[in-house]
Amino acid sequence: MNILFFTVSAGEGHNQVAKTVADHIKNRCPHHNIRIIDTFNYMHRHLHKIIIETYMKSIKYMPALYRFIYNRSEYTDSSISDVSEFLNQILLSRKLSKLLADFKPDVIVCTHPFPAEALSVMKRKGKINIPLVTILTDYTIHPSWINKEVDYYIFPSETFAYQFQYWEIPKEKAKFFGIPVDEKFKNCPDRNQLCSKLHIKNTFTALIMGGGLGLGNITETLNYLFTYNVHIQLLVVTGKNEELYHYLSKNNRPNVKVFGYVNNIDELMSASDLIITKPGGITVTESLNKELPIIVTSKLPGQEERNTEFILNNGIGMVANSPNSLISCINLLKEDQEKYHIFKQNMARLKKPNATKDIAEFLLSLCTEKNYTVDII
Numbered sequence: 001m002n003i004l005f006f007t008v009s010a011g012e013g014h015n016q017v018a019k020t021v022a023d024h025i026k027n028r029c030p031h032h033n034i035r036i037i038d039t040f041n042y043m044h045r046h047l048h049k050i051i052i053e054t055y056m057k058s059i060k061y062m063p064a065l066y067r068f069i070y071n072r073s074e075y076t077d078s079s080i081s082d083v084s085e086f087l088n089q090i091l092l093s094r095k096l097s098k099l100l101a102d103f104k105p106d107v108i109v110c111t112h113p114f115p116a117e118a119l120s121v122m123k124r125k126g127k128i129n130i131p132l133v134t135i136l137t138d139y140t141i142h143p144s145w146i147n148k149e150v151d152y153y154i155f156p157s158e159t160f161a162y163q164f165q166y167w168e169i170p171k172e173k174a175k176f177f178g179i180p181v182d183e184k185f186k187n188c189p190d191r192n193q194l195c196s197k198l199h200i201k202n203t204f205t206a207l208i209m210g211g212g213l214g215l216g217n218i219t220e221t222l223n224y225l226f227t228y229n230v231h232i233q234l235l236v237v238t239g240k241n242e243e244l245y246h247y248l249s250k251n252n253r254p255n256v257k258v259f260g261y262v263n264n265i266d267e268l269m270s271a272s273d274l275i276i277t278k279p280g281g282i283t284v285t286e287s288l289n290k291e292l293p294i295i296v297t298s299k300l301p302g303q304e305e306r307n308t309e310f311i312l313n314n315g316i317g318m319v320a321n322s323p324n325s326l327i328s329c330i331n332l333l334k335e336d337q338e339k340y341h342i343f344k345q346n347m348a349r350l351k352k353p354n355a356t357k358d359i360a361e362f363l364l365s366l367c368t369e370k371n372y373t374v375d376i377i
Contacts, residue, residue: 001029001367004105005036006115013137013282017111020180021135024360032364035103039115042095067301074142100128106367107131113144120147131366135359137179138281140306141167152366154178154359156285157350159314177359178352179281184266185289186353194271200257204334205233207272207292209265209283210241217298218244221276224323226253230330235259235268266290274333276326279307288316288351293343295320295329315346 003025005018015038022034096118100108108130110116116134123132135154136145145153146167153169156179164171195202210218218236225234234256238245245260262268269275269290276295277283284307287294294317296308311317320326333340352358 001364002033002103002105003035003363003367004100004103004108005034006039006108006110006112006119007036008039008112008114009041010112013280014112016282017135017137017180018109020182020356021109021359021363024180024183024356025364028360029364032367033103037099037115039112039118042099063301067305070142070302073144096122097127100130105130107133107363109133109135109363111135111137113142116145116150117147120149123149133363133366135180138303138307139284139310140303142303142306143167152362154362156281156352157310159310159350175359175362176352177362178355179285180356180359181282181285181289182266183353183356185269185286187266187270189267189270191271194267198257198267198271200235200271201233202271203233205235205272206295206330207268207275207277208234208236209275209277210237210239210298219247221297221326222248222256224326225330228323228327230327231255232330232334233257235272237262237265237268274330276320276330279304279311281307284311285355288347289353291344291347291351293317293333293340293347295326295333297321297326314350316343316350 003022005022007014007018009015015036018036022036025032026034108119110119110132111134113134116132119128119132122128131151132149133152133154134145134147134150136156139156141155141160141163146169148168150173152173152175154175154177156176158176161174161176163169164174192202208218208221218238222234222236232255236248236256236258238248238258238260240261242260245258248256248258251258259268265286269286269292272292274293274295275283275287276297277287278298278300279294279296281303284294294311296311296317296319299305299308308319312319318329318332320329333343
């Protein structure tokens with residue numbers, strides 16, 4: 001059986017979701033043929049660099065403009081559709097057709113709206129009839145994800161069911177499996193042993209993160225905490241931001257431990273009592289699985305603002321927009337045990353620890369019948 005994943009390297013989340021599900025299937029069924037395509041890079045290497053750099057710079061240096069475009073497109077998505085149609089015609093259609101004809105996928109999975117739209121164009125024109133599955137990677141439904149040619153949508157939560165009628169999504173197309181993350185986030189290690197392994201104290205601890213790219217206001221957050229002399233242990237993960245890692249590593253505070261890009265976020269979460277972070281879809285999901293209350297101190301415009309709304313609306317975290325607010329949030333979670341446990345109970349209700357397994361099994365079930373066609377154009 002052949003399974004083809006399409007993703008986009010805009011941040012870490014889209015790639016991580018594709019890799020997580022693909023790795024699970026490979027480990028369970030090594031005889032299956034699986035391939036992950038980074039869509040823009042596959043289209044054109046230089047175009048990929050331009051698009052990703054433009055995206056990253058826009059959210060960093062022109063967040064208001066990006067927010068305006070994102071918010072406006074929540075009501076009408078013709079711009080995304082038009083761009084996909086154009087790129088499909090001039091760059092992608094012929095290459096995609098050959099890829100699909102050579103690989104002969106039994107199912108196609110998209111973890112980003114652009115390839116989902118491009119493949120929908122092909123289905124719309126009768127070029128393919130391969131089952132098309134879209135996995136949403138944030139806690140929101142943006143119209144760029146919605147294409148009538150998509151056969152199944154994998155949503156992060158049942159809380160989005162009310163939007164089906166608005167977006168005209170047939171109920172039979174919706175699967176509420178959640179956002180897939182590594183199954184090690186299901187583990188519940190002994191905290192004493194884990195703290196000993198990590199060479200930290202087993203005391204009230206805040207994990208500070210900025211996503212895989214080390215974005216967000218990590219330095220400002222730490223300065224607030226240092227200024228107010230908060231008496232908690234701080235674990236700081238800088239991700240791939242090496243400059244930030246080297247800068248923070250120079251601190252000599254005994255209650256602060258700095259990590260770079262690590263593969264044991266699950267352990268750091270298990271050793272922590274709360275997380276201070278930007279609300280990327282993967283980070284929110286990992287925190288949910290660990291029942292780790294969230295404090296949002298910064299957020300990228302667009303989807304992370306919607307993730308923040310999900311956090312607040314479902315009672316799994318708080319937002320701190322000022323130093324005083326951050327200190328208040330930390331003290332509330334530290335001192336008010338009843339409030340703290342309400343957050344954890346809400347997370348236990350919302351989390352979907354079997355998402356990766358459920359999605360993998362669902363995809364494999366779609367592979368049982370080969371009933372596709374691909375036209376070379």
